[in-house]
Amino acid sequence: MLPALVALVVAASFLTILAPRASAGTAILFLEDFEDGTIVPDWSVEDSNPLAGEDYWGISDYRANTGNYSAWAAQVGNQSIGGQNNSDVHLYDDDMQADLTVDLQVNGFDSLTLYFYYYSRTESGGGDWIQAWYEAGGVQFPIFNNTGGTGNRWDLATVAVPNNVERLIIRFHSDGANHGFEGAYVDDVLLTGVEDVPPTSAADPMPTFVNDRPYEIAYAASDNANASGVDYVELWYRRGTTGNFTLYTRPANPLGQWITPTIPFDVTLAAGDGYYEFYTVAVDRAGNAEAPPATPDASVTIDTLSPTLTVTSPQADAVLPEGTVNVSWQGADALSGIDRFETSLDGGAFVGAGLATSRDLSGLAAGSHTIVVRAYDRAGNVRDVSVDFTIQAAAPGEGFPWLWILLLLLVVIGGILFFLWWRRDREEKEAVKAVEKAAPEAPTEASEGREGRGDEPPRET
Structure with a gap:
């Protein structure tokens, strides 16, 4: 046997x-x-x-x-x-x-x-x-x-x-x-x-933020030359920067012994979304186990939730006059933070807005419109909020500055009439002065009376 x-x-x-x-x-x-x-x-x-x-x-x-x-x-x-x-x-x-x-x-x-x-x-x-x-x-x-x-x-x-x-x-x-x-x-x-010489391993470097669930953690593991070879790898994690590490297991792998090229880390089987630190431990076919490292191999913030987003203006189903429409919004993400905003009008391409929280729309035709505001967090999660509104067409003549035009016309006409009156008055005055200047001086009423009466005293000779 x-x-x-x-x-x-x-x-x-x-x-x-x-x-x-x-x-x-x-x-x-x-x-x-x-x-x-x-x-x-x-x-x-x-x-x-x-x-x-x-x-x-x-x-x-x-x-x-x-x-x-x-x-x-x-x-x-x-x-x-x-x-x-x-x-x-x-x-x-x-x-x-x-x-x-x-x-x-x-x-x-x-x-x-x-x-x-x-x-x-x-x-x-x-x-x-x-x-x-x-x-x-x-x-x-x-x-x-x-x-x-x-x-x-x-x-x-x-x-x-x-x-x-x-x-x-x-x-x-x-x-x-x-x-x-x-x-x-x-x-x-x-x-x-x-x-009696253990193998070595390490989790690969990780990005700052991810939103994958599960997040596939890659690692490298090797045994010494001509040794028995790596049998399996364990993944150890903790949420945050302090405290003990925990062996990662799944229902299909209750011993936490991984032979796949990547390890599917699911936050729902760990401590939920947050900042995690990791290290790996390799075990060879002779049973030699690698000692845990002094510091974690890698870290990452796992954020699987979309940011919050609210469109504050215009209100849903608002009816607005023709002219410029201001679109305003507010967004936040508690874990990874907002990365950027984008907007799309009436199904068109999204336009980047950076971290700005408003956009002015001009030249909108009368009728129904839809604005979509999109928020991205730094882990890649996305949230869309859309608002429908209507641009109401102005009535015929409405909005045209007739009153100002009428006032202007009245001012112009009044100015013309005043000018005509003033010129005519001046001309009349000048004509009177000219006539008076050209005629001989007329006798006065007193002198005419003395010469015509007989009771005037005789003149001295």
Whole structure:
């Protein structure tokens, strides 16, 4: 039976193992169950002793420890006596040294352990055996050996592997005689190591304001070179700048273990709209957990509510005279603040108003009109308020300055009449003066009376 770790991995069919949190743990560095049904590119095969023709490893469905396939040392090749295909007679050939090799890079791990199941039926006491070797610095060293077979059963090999391993070799060797045996099979190859260096992670920089719900928080996470790799990431948050951080979870992810490229942070599952600070914690497949950072990775204000907006003028359904119409409004946003206003008249394009709170409309035709005022907050939320009003056409003549024109005419006519009278009066006066100047002086009434009366005294002589 597989050891506990092997059984867990195989039963889960490569699903992620949720290892417990620890300062160090066992990581799976390599796993092969041959269930692809072919030698995958990770492996290479060769027969380094082709005296009896080339015979080497391949995938067989004749025997398997788990699943449907295993690797058989003589799957490819022919019998040196008789020429039958090895797989047809299920026998290995003479003079074989078939190597099944995989390159490994496991720097950064300790206590490497190789597990594999093998089934072997070979010549007892002869020169036929299955071995495991490792290579380091170009030199190969044996770490496992079995001769004679396993007695028609699968056995588990558990072998310690040095930390400097570069290649792992499963080798089957046969001599030149007594080859009428089935040979060796290998299945469920597993290499583990102990890792004690945690991975690293950080939430990506965030904008000042957002209005997304959920807000997708991106992050970066990585493990050390050749390490077990990041298993999952946790997101920790707090609302405000003080207090403890809380692990973010969702009903679909109650453990808060995230493997997606972004984490969907929903304020309704946290503390509602507001200013948040975040950090991430990465955990690797060996169970090593990153320590929380001294300061948050990133922060953002999440504002999902639209600003408030009121149009104060004109009143709804107002009837206004022709002329300039003043549109006024008031807007506010308690969390992120107002970013700008825009207005649109009668379905036309919106016109930016900046932070101004009024706009004058002129040249409006008589009839119904609609003004829409739009407010944006700095998180991108929008609020529209529309007001309908009517421009009333003036009655014929209404509004024209007839009275002023009449007064002006009267003034002009009066001025003309006064001028005519004044000129005529002056002319008449000048005419009288001219006549008086041209006529002889007339006698007075007193002198006429004395000359005509006889009682006047006689003149002295």
